[in-house]
Amino acid sequence: MQRIFFAGNIKFLRDRKKLSQEALAAKLGLTRAKLAAIEAGNTKSPQPEDYLNFSEFFKISIDTLLKIDLSKLGELKMRELESGNDVYIRGGNLRVLAISVDRSNNENVEYVPVKAKAGYMAGYNDPEFIAGLPKYSLPNLPSQGTFRIFPSTGDSMLPVPEGSDIIAQYVPDWTAIKPDTPCIVILKGQQDFVFKLVTMNPDDTILLKSLNPAYKPFPVEASDVMEIWRFYAYTSREFPEAQPEMTTILTAIRNLEEKIGQISK
Template structure:
């Protein structure tokens, strides 16, 4: 019995991506070393068997894997997913453009929980996907962690996330698929270049950018491009040497009012 024929979207995807980039056929053909006539034939589906180097050239130019170009109808994807693909988050890529997380394991093949001290920040940003660098970080065993997932410890710096104090150690879980993030999820976000680790309430916007918001109202929220983010780690717990301060009377009254407002709002809905 013959297998089901796989539909191929290569021709329509090339046209879609070219028009998305606002490129003429002549401009794209020139960039790829093709004639305009050959590109037109590829986009029209009149070339049933493009050469292997053609697939590679299109994949390299658009930064999207050959498998995706062949198997996925890109025109049906939302803007957020398209931006994710264009910034290297392609589930079919098996190479440098896919976010790769290096881990280390103990003698029982269980993942370690590595600690990234402040002095190792620069090295981490350069070697975050280097197994040797990760293996050299301090390692800790933390009880009651979920058995699934990868965890790491990052020290908090500054007062932007008060009441979580500066110097607290944040235990966080690695997020591979950023679209799983709920709005205002507290996360450690690793930024590229000469930027820093930040601990913020993190929201993935519809346009593919990432909004970072502090708990401390003194600091204004800001937005970064997804391409400027190396890793995102969801907050799990924190430890601190600072003893928490007791609530003031005013804070207690305000909390009681807020709780009452929430109950009244729920009663109105019911």
């Protein structure tokens, strides 16, 4: 007989969202006593509408709520599950990135200006908020994927100049990110975006590293990350400075080594 994990999963998900029994019961239209009985496993046969309400609220399929012990999954697996990548879901993901399209039904490239950064944290998945952002059509972008433009601040990613506009592609599957991939990272509770080299750690944390060695790398919990956008290109109004003499010498040495290697072959 297959074990049922529904009761423990509901408590686990409630704790994950940092909700009290009273708060979750109010959101679902239940009494606290009924929710307490469900979490304790004292209600052997919840009503069908209860299953549906829990599934819709937590964005996880009923099958998964019943058959999978969610407390045994790692943070990245939980993030993937909550993003709609549920093996029991058919017909598409539950979480869809909000986008806007032009008259030809092609995706726009939205620009998130500095003054809209705080609003983006709250409205990143709100179609009305996204529709209100400035929109551009950029040449030579890949036909697949969703792109946005984020203004950079600070000097942590020099030699990419401060104030550059970073064109980045949405990353739905974080596990596919290669070590030290430059990305825009949207963190919970932050009023700014983070432009860093991203590495996924085995312990479900994410290491964020700057190109500028003056800034030390630091890890963040995967649960604190809202979105990751992979660097594609950047534009800047600053003219690049001339290379330092030592850099020029090293470049010449590398070019000479390549030519010698070609000749020896």
